Amino acid sequence: MIKNILVAALVTLSFSFAQAQYVEDAYRFSNSTINGTARILGMGGAQTALGADLSSISGNPAGLGFYRSNDYSVSPTLRFNNLENNVFGKLNSNNHTNFNLGNFGFVLTQMNQDYTGREVSNGWVSFHFGLSNNRTNSYKENSYFSGVNNQSTFSSYLAAGANEYYGASGLPDTNINSIFDMAWYGYMINFDTTLNKYIPIANNATTQMQSSKSGGFEDQLNISFGGNYSNKLYLGASIGLGSIEYSKQSTFKESNIVDPSYKVSEIKLKESLFVTGSSLNFKLGAIYRPIDLIRFGLSLQTPNYYTFNENFTSDLSSVKNGVTQSFTPLEYLFDYKLATPMRINYGTALFFGKTALISIDLEQLNYSAMRLDAVSGNEDFGPDNNSRIQNTFQQNTYNLRLGGETKLDVITLRAGYAHYGDAYKSSAIDQSKKSITAGLGYRIGDAYVDFAFVQTSYKSAFYPYFAANLDNPVVNSNNTIKSFTVTIGSRF
Helix, strand or coil: CHHHCCCCCCCCHHHHHHHHHHHHHHHHHHCCCCCCCHHHHHCCCCCCCCCCCHHHHCCCHHHHHHCCCCEEEEEEEEEEEEEEEEECCEEEEEEEEEEEEEEEEEEEEEECECCCCCECCCCEEEEEEEEEEEEEEECCEEEEEEEEECCCCHHHHHHHHHHHHHHHHCCCCCCCCCHHHHHHHCCCEEEECCCCEEEECCCCCEEEEEEEEEEEEEEEEEEEEEEEECCCEEEEEEEEEEEEEEEEEEEEEEECCCCCCCCEEEEEEEEEEEEEEEEEEEEEEEEEEEECCEEEEEEEECCCEEEEEEEEEEEEEEEECCEEECCCCEEEEEEEEEECCCEEEEEEEEEECCCEEEEEEEEEECHHHCEEEECCCCCCCCHHHHHHHHHHECCCEEEEEEEEEEEECCEEEEEEEEEECCCECCCCCCCCEEEEEEEEEEEECCEEEEEEEEEEEEEEEECCCCCCCCCCCCEEEEEEEEEEEEEEEEEC
16 A cells, blocks of 8 residues: 555565565454444444344443343345456456355343342343354455556566665575575576676566455454343443454566566566464443433443464566476465454434434544564564554544434334544545445344345555565555345344
């Protein structure tokens, strides 16, 4: 991304990944959008002051206190992702579809009674236990772009990196320990004895292409407790246990190279990343209902404490005189920890009798407080990572969610809007996310079915490669995600 130039000069590709990419990974795993049941999705995710919905288990556990019966539901989701990449003045469109079980769980309710067997209305009115599994992120994405680059070449990046990597010696390693060793022995760069530095084999316009495929998910198991005190104050607490998988395979190719010296016509870089991890967080929540008309909600979530295991491979090859020059791929294994920002949610809900309501949430996060730490003495995790985080991300980012519903007998209509603020300090583009939502609910007896549609759109940009003093290509992206969720449940 334009604002994601975190390293002025890349020493090796693996180094740039371990330094700059880890910072981007910290944001990727800290960022989440609307999730939950179809009812809450249809209302833009605004639930902090609502309650009596299975989403309260992972949202504001104080909302469990509004239940007067048990509840269980399941919420499958169908998601359509459209990604349009614009680079070198050429538009490339990418589409994919995935299905997941977004939310499922149950709530058990214990109503307190007096000595006559009647439900009490003062003191502790009820206690509740909730258990749910929530899909907080889906990382499935396909991306492709191609075009003619008239500004820089990938071999220019390799030459600039080789000069940084080898330093004053100007000599390549006899062993293949970096992609710059591969570039030298694969005839992708030359050494100019007059200038005493590495130079690219191509400075002319080349055709560049990159395809990538990402996959994976993040699920969170939430265990929650809630209570109702005098039908005025509702309190809750929860623990979240997360599991995560993330993978990405990408291929970058530079072709139509005019190289009169070594006859290299193509350079290809393949990268593969696989990450697994687990997380832990805690949440406290409260809802106060001074009168039936209005509710005020507050929830506080600790940072998500992650532990990651990562495998990264890099493979650089070239085609010389029609023959492929290849090497054994470089492999790197890393273990590291991540603490995401603390989340504070403020909510207000207005009720118009039993027929309509409006709910508003404001979420506050400090992305500059994300922290990366080493596991097992991983030297790539020093204070520079966290200083980059502080220099790159906002101290205060605000997410706004609002929605409403109105009941028409057994049918309920819903609509909502959400705005997730740009977490970066500065950028040539606005990378905030906007969601428009709509929903429909049907109740008959103790059973219910809810439907929700969510459309989320945002812009992003990235560099396929970056080196100082180069006109590096910028890929501008327009992202649109459309999802359909149905919740089927029953209260008993």
